[in-house]
Amino acid sequence: MSSNYERTAGSRKRLDAWGIAGWVFLLLLLVFTVVPLAWMLSTALKTQLGALQFPPRWIPTNPTTENFRMLLDPNDDIGRRFLRYMLNSLWVSTATTVVGVLVAVPAAYAFSRFRFPGRNSLFYGVLLRNMFPAVIFLIPLFILMRNLRLVNSYGSLIITYLTFGLPLSIWLLKGFYDNIPVQLEQAARIDGASRFQAFIRIVMPLSAPGIVATAIYSFILAWNEYVYALTFITDDRKLTVPVGLQRFFSEYVANWPGLMAAAFLMSIPVVVMFLVLQKYFVRALTEGAIKQ
Secondary structure, eight states: OHHHHHHHHHHHHHHHHHHHHHHHHHHHHHHHHHHHHHHHHHHHTSOHHHHTOSSOOSSOSSOOOHHHHHHHOTTSHHHHHHHHHHHHHHHHHHHHHHHHHHHHHHHHHHHHHOOOTTHHHHHHHHHHGGGSOGGGGHHHHHHHHHHTTOTTSHHHHHHHHHHHHHHHHHHHHHHHHHTSOHHHHHHHHHTTOOHHHHIIIIIHHHTHHHHHHHHHHHHHHHHHOOHHHHHHOOOGGGOOHHHHGGGGBOSSOBOHHHHHHHHHHHHHHHHHHHHHHHHHHHHHHHHHHOOO
């Protein structure tokens, strides 16, 4: 009895140690994530002179919201351009998300449910693109877009972002569909539903968390992308927010408070969307990763 008690006590101590280590790791991860955002907001509330002060201060001496007012004022030239960049990014990201989901959902379902020659080769071929850095496709994709006469258009960005986002979206959704029992569809077919009706009425509601996770991933990828947006778009009226942020840099000095205010406003849509939909995102990652 004593030996069993000692083993139980020892296992509890190890579990407590792992629990403490986990909380410490999460705390460090939280600090690593929150500190840059806090410094960004602190700088955005400073004047240009206060941002260049040394040693730097976390709490501004004379906080001001002028930088935010300037960016959100449609009557101000900087604000008008920034709001246009936000709308451009919102349009490109939304279009990429919608088209990506419309393509990834049937593709992942086909890989999960159907058996056809070359299925595994085609599936791994889709994932092959993610083995290479995105920047190495810059020149080939630019030549392709130039031949298609899509340079300096939103279409070039949407097609490019789909090229990057679809492989992981298909892989994520396939793992989710694999965990949906095929017997549910068979029962619907027995009751008189077609395969398409079974997919819409049975599979789609059950796969909603996976679809939401795919949409979040596609939106964030398109919203934050910089290199391709800088290369494919030259018209100032069509720039996206990541490229538009460089307008706060001039030849001799950078408007750091304005840049931090713009970056903070740029992060709000993604953070809000993730906070609202995070339960679906976490559920999709866990259910799609567990094989039943």
